[in-house]
Amino acid sequence: MKKTRLNYILTKQFYYLPLILLAIASISTGCRKTKAPNPCEDLISEKAPTQVNMVLIDGQTGENILLSGDIDEAAITVTQELESSTAVPFGVIKDAGSPRYGSLAFLITDTRKGAFKYKITIPTVGTTTLSYTNKEEKADNPCKPYYIIVTDPVLEERPYTLTRTSGRLLFQLTL
Secondary structure (H helix, E strand, O other): OOOOHHHHHHHHHHHOHHHHHHHHHHHHHHHHOOOOOOOOOOOOOOOOOOEEEEEOOOOOOEEOHHHHHHHOHOOOEEEEEOOOOEEOOOEEEEOOOOOOOOOOEEEEEOOEEEEEEEEEOOOOOEEEEEEEEEEEEEEOOOOOEEEEEEEEEOOOOOEEEEEEEOEEEEEEEEE
């Protein structure tokens, strides 16, 4: 077969074309600018909510009222006051190995600063109000420069003893 001059010229010209296109494609994807990485992206930096535990002691017998069986747990209500009277989920800790055994437990989930109140109603015992103040505390975290801490917790209607541990408030009320 005889080569025609036109076919030879076209083949010679386009011989390097796929290599040139491959080089352009690889360079263009490698030179793409990226934005600066955000160290706070996809990072959860919230502090765990404060847990409130209330142990109710009978002043005459010294017995834990919540464990005595005289109180129906379904009749107990914990509501947040001021903004809305929404019911707050709670539970009675019945694990004998727990240091908070026999306490009424609920979480303070307010994430704003200010004064807040929770109303605890126990049918045969009565009503008590937990009031406290949330304050902003400076943090060393660049993603969350401050966090909310619960300060000045007070039970308004009854005498109590308060024990504070990291993230927990343990009230012991003698009725």
